[in-house]
Amino acid sequence: MAQNTWQDEAAGAIGDALHRLDQAMRSLEERLIARLEAGPLKDQGVDADERRRLADALEAARARERALEEVAAEASAALGRAAAEVRAALAAENR
Numbered sequence: 001m002a003q004n005t006w007q008d009e010a011a012g013a014i015g016d017a018l019h020r021l022d023q024a025m026r027s028l029e030e031r032l033i034a035r036l037e038a039g040p041l042k043d044q045g046v047d048a049d050e051r052r053r054l055a056d057a058l059e060a061a062r063a064r065e066r067a068l069e070e071v072a073a074e075a076s077a078a079l080g081r082a083a084a085e086v087r088a089a090l091a092a093e094n095r
Helices: 002-037 048-093
Strands: none
Touching: 002 048
């Protein structure tokens, strides 16, 4: 079942990448929450431009996360189609 091996490896790599992205997003959100809970950013010497930059960075990270989730879903579907084609080809050879 070689096709299952590469399929499992690819799915595992995608899953690992999504897990790392999720951890990074959680870390970023936790750091932002901690800063907000510590008091207003302006009281911590962070000006409006820096707050805007942080908000933009968070939004960009969320957009990348959504894009990666879409790519992962597409890759998973493609792997499923490829596996079906391999199974069909193998079945045709065995007839």
